[in-house]
Amino acid sequence: MKTEDFDKAFDEGSELIDDVVQWDKGHRPDLDTKRVNIDFPIWMINALDKEAARLGVTRQAIVKTWMAEKLDQTRR
Known part of the structure; x- marks a missing residue:
């Protein structure tokens, strides 16, 4: 075809x-996960938590989404 x-x-x-x-x-390739530890300043954690609460999602969801968006932009 x-x-x-x-x-x-x-x-x-x-x-x-x-x-x-x-x-x-x-x-779907490269969908395995691997745990990583990242140290963020307190002000950043507070901002992430505030945005997560506003959207009704977890902090992890915010970080993953924003990281994916940024990586997508850099590939263009």
């Missing part, structure tokens, strides 16, 4: 894709 045909089938929600894609062999 040509790329254009695949893209069109995907956009249309066609089940033809199931004949082409080996879903059981697919994986």
Whole structure:
């Protein structure tokens, strides 16, 4: 199947894709996690906690989201 045909089938929600894609062999690379320790100044922790509370999420979620956004920007 040509790329254009695949893209069109995907956009249309066609089940033809199931004949082409080996879903059981697919994986998302580099999603393993590794624990790291980072020392932040108290003012930064307080700011992170305030933003996390405002959004109703954890401090870790804020840090992960902001880090991912920044890394995404630097790759462009």
